[in-house]
Amino acid sequence: MATGWEPERLSDAEVADGEAYHRALYHNGDTNRPVNWHKNSVEKLIEVARPHIVDGSLVVDYGCGTGGSAIELLKSLDKQGVKIELVLIDPLVSWFSKARELLGGRDDVHFELSIESDSSGGTSFRRLEDILGERKADVIISSSTLHLIPAKKIGDLVCQFAGSLDEGGAFIWDSGDIESDFRPDYSALLHDPYRAVRELLRDDEERSARLSKMSGDEIDKHERRLDRIFPPPFSIEVILEALKDAGFSSDISEEVVDFSNEDAERFVLVPRLAEIAAPLLQGEERDNAIKRALNTALKSIADEGKGSEEAYRSHWIYGCHKLI
Numbered sequence: 360m361a362t363g364w365e366p367e368r369l370s371d372a373e374v375a376d377g378e379a380y381h382r383a384l385y386h387n388g389d390t391n392r393p394v395n396w397h398k399n400s401v402e403k404l405i406e407v408a409r410p411h412i413v414d415g416s417l418v419v420d421y422g423c424g425t426g427g428s429a430i431e432l433l434k435s436l437d438k439q440g441v442k443i444e445l446v447l448i449d450p451l452v453s454w455f456s457k458a459r460e461l462l463g464g465r466d467d468v469h470f471e472l473s474i475e476s477d478s479s480g481g482t483s484f485r486r487l488e489d490i491l492g493e494r495k496a497d498v499i500i501s502s503s504t505l506h507l508i509p510a511k512k513i514g515d516l517v518c519q520f521a522g523s524l525d526e527g528g529a530f531i532w533d534s535g536d537i538e539s540d541f542r543p544d545y546s547a548l549l550h551d552p553y554r555a556v557r558e559l560l561r562d563d564e565e566r567s568a569r570l571s572k573m574s575g576d577e578i579d580k581h582e583r584r585l586d587r588i589f590p591p592p593f594s595i596e597v598i599l600e601a602l603k604d605a606g607f608s609s610d611i612s613e614e615v616v617d618f619s620n621e622d623a624e625r626f627v628l629v630p631r632l633a634e635i636a637a638p639l640l641q642g643e644e645r646d647n648a649i650k651r652a653l654n655t656a657l658k659s660i661a662d663e664g665k666g667s668e669e670a671y672r673s674h675w676i677y678g679c680h681k682l683i
């Protein structure tokens with residue numbers, strides 16, 4: 360049985376959100392059948408991380424979501440008979456609960472929710488050093504998460520990683536949504552189609568009609584929240600400079616991964632992500648608007664030579680860093 364955080368009083372909507380993201384990664388939710396983009400993107404992350412993991416390693420998965428990266432890592436290590444202690448960390452209760460459901464039966468997994476209530480009644484992120492207490496990690500992985508962290512917070516996060524690694528430890532990450540001057544012209548960023556959907560729906564007639572029922576302040580707040588779901592991409596330089604300042608070496612590699620139109624639709628219709636079309640009503644109204652806009656977005660990505668009729672090509676960056 361796993362240790363640490365357990366969900367309490369989840370709403371039906373939260374359960375459905377976690378289930379939907381899990382099903383965006385695994386056909387019918389079957390962990391033996393990852394969808395191609397998830398399988399192909401995470402495979403290389405594991406390949407990069409593997410030489411740094413030995414029997415008994417303490418491994419942290421920072422931003423584990425519904426467990427997609429952890430499931431694939433554990434599958435690979437189980438096959439090789441390598442036993443580790445895995446600490447899973449995430450701030451999003453709906454997705455993290457699904458990870459707990461999927462991996463909660465394992466003795467080698469520990470769960471830590473990364474947000475806590477602060478004295479002003481809001482929430483703040485817990486620091487990794489505090490989460491780990493006296494312990495230091497041998498490996499920190501972070502899959503498909505760094506691009507969701509505001510650029511101005513990357514420096515501090517990387518310092519937390521530096522302060523949480525044991526001597527000789529490594530930080531290994533991947534992301535399909537980081538800008539770089541080495542991205543091939545024939546590839547797009549992971550979230551390009553969904554940012555395009557957001558833009559196509561920004562002034563959509565039906566959405567505007569629903570927005571007009573809110574006050575000006577409410578609209579501003581609402582729209583700012585929606586813009587944060589697929590934030591504008593920042594440059595790899597932001598990450599590399601922060602890592603250098605924190606004393607890390609950098610070894611960067613890349614991969615282009617096909618993301619099928621079908622998988623893209625399943626992904627963006629996950630309730631938490633489909634919020635980009637709010638306040639269109641959840642259900643058919645919202646989903647149909649997204650499907651129409653996604654069709655248009657994927658067609659223009661294909662027309663730009665960054666995809667085909669069946670898929671777009673997402674550009675993934677992999678980082679492997681050690682303290683020097």
Ligand SMILES: C[S@@+](CC[C@H](N)C(=O)[O-])C[C@H]1O[C@@H](n2cnc3c(N)ncnc32)[C@H](O)[C@@H]1O
Binds near residue numbers: 429502504508
């Ligand atoms: C796309 S999911 C990746 C999940 C998992 N690693 C995988 O590969 O399937 C990104 C995760 O990052 C988490 N996240 C978003 N913003 C974050 C932040 N500012 N700090 C830490 N984690 C964050 C989200 O809750 C989400 O579960």
